Amino acid sequence: MNRRDALSRVGLLMGATVIGSEFFLSGCKNTDKKGGSELSKDDIAFLDEVGETIIPTTSTPGAKSVGIGAFMNMMVKDCYTDENQKIFTEGIGKLDEASKKKNSKSFLDSTPEQRTALLNDLDAEQKAYYKSKKKEDPEHYFKLMKQLTLLGYFTSETGATKTLRYIETPGHYDGNLPYKKGDKAWATS
């Protein structure tokens, strides 16, 4: 990133919501904490399935294949405030509760279709929540999970090179490249 990118980021902040970057630029409060506690292996496996439901395997691999659960664990531990760690960690239980309520079974016991339906509900819930959320109100756990999934997946080698396009050293610039629907987006700008 350079200053121009940072500025366009600021520009975007004023208008649209930038998933991931916005949160990490301004959402983290400074505390004295040097890193939080680890999630359990079961939690990480659970998050792998949540991530895979958000970004599933299609013609390219899904989020589970990039170790999204372990990525979320690292990010929550290293980057989140105490408050957001708690929201995220408790969110794992809340998500499973929501599954039991909607589908009468735990998230892991649900079919892929049931998982997708549930997480679409939770996504609608978090979007509605953010529409009226005040600055001091807590974050919604599912927004955090979705943000981390998208960030972790699209910046992974698989996400960047298989689902998106990435060239380490482009060598030249073309500002008028023909584009047709279906062509992949660049992983970085």
Add this chain to the structure above:
Amino acid sequence: MADQTYDAIVIGSGISGGWAAKELTEKGLKVLMLERGRNIEHIKDYVNATKNPWEIPHRGMRTQKMLTDHPVLSRDYTLNEANLDYWADEQECPYTEAKPFDWFRGYHVGGRSLMWGRQSYRWSDFDFEANAKENIAVDWPIRYKEIAPWYDYAETFAGISGSVENMPQLPDGKFMPPMEMNIVEKDVAARVKEHYKNARRFIIGRVANITQPHNGRTNCQYRNKCWLGCPFGGYFSTQSATLPAAVKTGNLTLRPFSIVTKIVYDKNTKKATGVEIIDAETNKTYTFNSKIVFVCASALNSAWILMNSATDIWPGGLGSSSGELGHNVIDHHFRAGASGEAEGYDDKYVFGRRANGIYVPRYRNLFGDKRDYLRGFGYQGGASRQGWQREIAELGIGAPLKDAMSEPGKWTIGLTGFGETLPYHENQVSLDKDKKDKWGLPVLRMDCEIKDNEKKMRKDMMDDAAEMLEAAGIKNVKTYDAGYTFGMGIHEMGSARMGKDPKTSVLNGNNQVWDAKNVFVTDGACMTSSNCVNPSLTYMALTARAVDFAVSELKKGNL
């Protein structure tokens, strides 16, 4: 000791110090360049420059530890996992904020030349004459015709790419071929030019990224990772350009970990005899002698060194006899502008990551325009197509979201104003003797703020941007003012200004300290006003010019 005596000492190794070292050594002087921080070797020490995004553990995001360790850096985009080591250690080197002040520093060989924004613009006589015409601060002691050949010289060596535009407020230079605007920028530029009948223009940024091979450096590869250090030498830095030139002469000694604590002044000769340093690693004190001293430690640290020097003669330090040392601090206020969406370009995209944008040269308070504030602003900006970071409100999760994210989104275009800050005497940095850094040295106390002139300008910076974008057919235009803290422009200047009179300025028209004629200050400290364009190219030109003068005076026996 013989090895402690040099012809010249250069304090600092950033853009200005690197230029001073190059020019002095090429003129045959034996030079000692002192850098307070560690060495960063070209290419070898750019540890993240060739990594892929997935090799950066937190993908460039901020950890709680980073926020704790770098409270100042965290105030803007500057705090980033990928080049964290290029920024000063805030715990070792604190400062005091009487008023909020963002000080983003690079304490290593190369200084901020490694991380700079690389936008490179000339000043015009509108800028050099403004203080005198408006009776603001003091007059610049130089005019455009005196610096123009040095701009030529600096651009030719540094390698600045840009387009010739024939705009009197933004003189053309010795450019390499310009980078290319993308299709949206080109169309918007054409519509703006027509709508404002040439009075407002969008041009490609003039940038210190080379577009042709140059002096053994490879042309820019469009990676947009400049601030990690460029393994191709694609942009100008001390490491890629001035340092190798100075080393090649055989006349340079570079000493990292050398914190200059004072310039040693001889009251009998009224000249400096050298400098005193603390070795940052061993805490030992050393004295080095020289015939001339170039102070290029970055604007505020150059003022700090002067304030700590010759205090037995002048309590306020060397150069303080005018009462202006440490005063008149200036910066560029920014982060106000507008952005919107460009429709009708769904069949267009770009190849390559262009580390440059478009520039809108100043038009306010020029050519008959008159506002309720003085001076003006330019815009930096650009158009791009959204990537996976965008929010797609109508999609939830799953395959439809993944498929949509795998394609680019809308074209957006944004403009951010960079405004001139007037030089107010009361905007000041001074020594805080109650607070010490890791080496027991007093720290700087910052007491600066923008005033009504800048605040009024910010409204135009937003509204004009929106008006231009709308005139060019951009949709859903939104203005913003994301706030500005003094120093955030990372263009701090003015703390030892040039002038025509020793009673009201610290330096003369050759960057010579009035009170010690063998001491030259050529970094941002010397600037008498801020203009609205990025300042580093002007430091390069002024440094080369001052070295030429200094060496000529030395040969004449005048120093």
